Amino acid sequence: MNEALLNKLSAVTEEEKKILAGQAQIDRGLYMDGTRDVISGDKLLLSGRIIAIRPHTRFIDFPEHCHDYVEMVYMCSGSTRHIVNGTELMLREGELLMLDQHVRHSIARAGERDVAVNFIVRPAFFSGTLSYLGEEETPLRRFVVSCLTGGSEAGYLLFRVADVLPIQNLIENLVYTLTEAVPNRRGILQATMGLLFAQLLNHTDALQCESDQQNAVLSALRYIEEHYADGSLSEVADHLHYELPYLSRLIRKSTGKNYTELLQEKRISQAAWLLRNTERKVDEISLSVGYENVSYFHRLFAARFGCSPKAYRDGK
Helix, strand or coil, rough: HHHHHHHHHHHCCCHHHHHHHCCCCCCHHHHHHCCCCCHHHHHCCCCCCCCEEHHHHCCCCCCEEECCCEEEEEECCCEEEEEECEEEEECCCCCEECCCCCCCEECCCCCCCCCEEEEEEEEEHHHHHHHCCCCCCCHHHHHHHHHHCCCCCEEEEHHHHHCHHHHHEEEEEHHHHHCCCCCCHHHHHHHHHHHHHHHHHCCCCECCCCCHHHHHHHHHHHHHHHHCCCHHHHHHHHHHHHCHHHHHHHHHHHCCCHHHHHHHHHHHHHHHHHHHHHHHHHHHHHHCCCCCCHHHHHHHHHHHHCCHHHHHHCCC
């Protein structure tokens, strides 16, 4: 991170000065209403704002809480230890932790060089970001975006992306835009967040979900992305060491669809992309996405888009 920006984020805050002077616990009035242990976005966001940033409070254990917004924690330097729904996580420099509104979260005491920033994001903010993810709708994209935007009770998503330069640059851009007087701030923030989500979707191999079940579903969806033309659920089950019927039920429970439906969705989505962006013949596209029976491909495509592949290409 830019040295000047990091120095600004590292500065000891008034709250931290009180803690260093002997204050034994956080000032709940800065974060919460009454005795509830829910951090309120109204306390942290200026009037009318739906996204903000604040450095994490160091030098003290931050007690267990939840929040009424989506939180993103980015580790600028050092590390912090988090307990999320009873699971211990170490967040290291360059890593990103995303928390939905329902998790129970506490943070162990951080030192002076353990600099993290918290993004406070109302779910409404994300409505302007999704257009930057492109047109192709796939099972993997839908699953991850739903988790990222608080659309499902994902618990947490932990991205081990310290070595991914585009992601680091985009997060630094978000931090800079939120800490400086930047014109057209909201538009820049939504565009940057959209690009960040697009990059995160490209690096789901660096993603850790809360539960083993979520991680298994994510692996299955990632497998579909890479092997949609010839993949099978049995191969996924063997790779993950899951019983085939159990994995099948898990996928349906998590996505609302079975493996075959998700596979077909990806195939047809890929075919639509090829029709829009290449001059390949329809029968070639059908074969490339996994359908030797071109008539069957036509029926599936028409069921999805309401027209034939040729009409879809002509009307793109």
